[in-house]
Amino acid sequence: MTKNHRLVLEVVRERGCGTHLSMNEVHAFARERQPRIGFTTVYRALARLRDEKLISEIRLPGAEAAYFEPAGPSHAHFRCSSCGSVSDVAYALPPGATDDIARRDGVDIRDIHLSFHGTCRDCR
């Protein structure tokens, strides 16, 4: 892993679970530590770290950009349709649900992204 990749991983990990950083935010935090790090470098590092399953890339309907968070226990996300805030939702599919779907539909499920959409507490 290159120095820049490690820096990007640290930036995402330091913010911790429950924070969902855009690529711009990751770039801004990385630049505080390494002022010359370019956007393209951050972009490539995030793609690589995602492929290595060290971080998760979250894409939510209605959100223009992807969010990044440290890889961790699987959870769902809630996105407020008014202010666009994103938060974690402690929800997991019932045990065996994925296997049932895979068997019934003859598919191979590698990844699950669950998201809920509505109005957050502050906007209500």
Ligand SMILES: [Zn+2]
């Ligand atoms: Zn809101």
Ligand SMILES: [Zn+2]
């Ligand atoms: Zn999350």
